[in-house]
Amino acid sequence: MNTMITSPRHVSSGFKVDLSRGQRIDRVSSEWFSRPDDERYLSLSDLHRAVSARTERARVRTVETADIRVEATRDNAERLSLIVPGGREPVAPTHWSYGQLCSLVGAPANYMRQLPAPLAAINLQHGLLNHDAEMIKTLEMDDGRVELRAVTGPDYGRIWDRDLVAAVMSIAGNGTGDTIWKVPGVLDWSTMTHNPFVDITKDTTTLYASDRDVFLFLVDDTHPIEAGRLPNGQPDLYFRGFYAWNSEVGSKTLGIAAFYLR
Template structure:
């Protein structure tokens, strides 16, 4: 499952996304069972030894990795095993688990009667807070702000979702492009969530460069303006915190615009050396480093601004999770080169 959307729309599009999530939610089911009750069959399906709660489900890639981690089976080896050997390994190590260990299996039934999927294996203490819940809260909060907004990106896969929102009335020019046109940037925020334990709920301030849809994630020494693990969740408390987080994100986004203006005045003596050091510090591949170099060449400037934009432009070649992380790193680079944090 992977859904991507990049449109200029607002309330109607968000409601369209919510409708799709509502339809999907009818096929979801969370099952809490003793971990030692699970049994792998040679046909690749898993079953519950003591009941019919789990009857012919398969693990997706993410859940397979979680199972391997929980049973201390090397993940790469387990994935490469043929079904018969996978069943032998899994059933052996399941028996070694504690008798009082319970797991929450987050499942999805198929539409056509084919085997359902276990999409995540969580602790029984995990508190679900699904994409539809956080998006419903965002819908309510955005209505309270009474501001026009645009959805710049909606990306959803097996392990998480990303929603990027900007506000047209918070648009400003950060100098000019090489053709003399204004370099338009817009303030907004980025929300991410995972229903299967890959990440917490996060809301991060961001600045969006309209000419090339680069995103620059907000970063400060205190981290995200909103971050909540999937434990001890309360809907009303989350709603209040999200309201405050979006307000703070807009303020921080405005500060980031000022930092970008300063960055355009901050000359970098050896920008390629700076890029190479950033790549080394973050263990970027040679291929990604080359893409950053190419992106910098397209920027046609030798300032901190152009180094940062090269990073965010190169990040567009990555998947949503990696792109978001690289955009956050670009913001840290901005702070280091301009603000000195």
């Protein structure tokens, strides 16, 4: 049987949806469930401001692994630091970059994190000195103290998180309704009614950024598309959406996915 699909139409209130049709996209819901408050943003401009600030404080260098020095002091037995060639200050690895360094020298990161910093420093230094010397690219950021955010291969092609957010802003504006693309509305599960017109809060936002990635999800839910009729005779409506992601520290590659959403 052929299904008649109509052009998108503007709505001014909520509309019924049928979740029994289509399939669940766990990627989007898992982001919503797992992100803490400090990784949630209420607009694309806020998100862009945050990721741009860290890009402006970033520094990229290419160094040889054997030239990196690992230090730990008795004054702070829980923290180690690195002396990277060309740097004036010690660099503190993040949880992510520490794991990358451990992987580079073949050391189990979880085990290394359980060791006192002086002992972990000895093991990591031994690995760097005895590992086949190779060039690596470091990503550092000065935010009061200098952090090592990433360790990648010398040819790693980095796409900055701010560039992805800026590209999305070119079509979605602020992501709050100033264009057709916006943070999704809310579904009332008791009535199966989707309401596109709700305030964006930390609980409802779909704009996220952490120290290792950025993820954003936007929809055009004020212009649903009719694809036939529901069993009760009401229009069967769905709307367009897309989500995009990136990591400038190497935890994932740039990507985008588009779909129709109920």
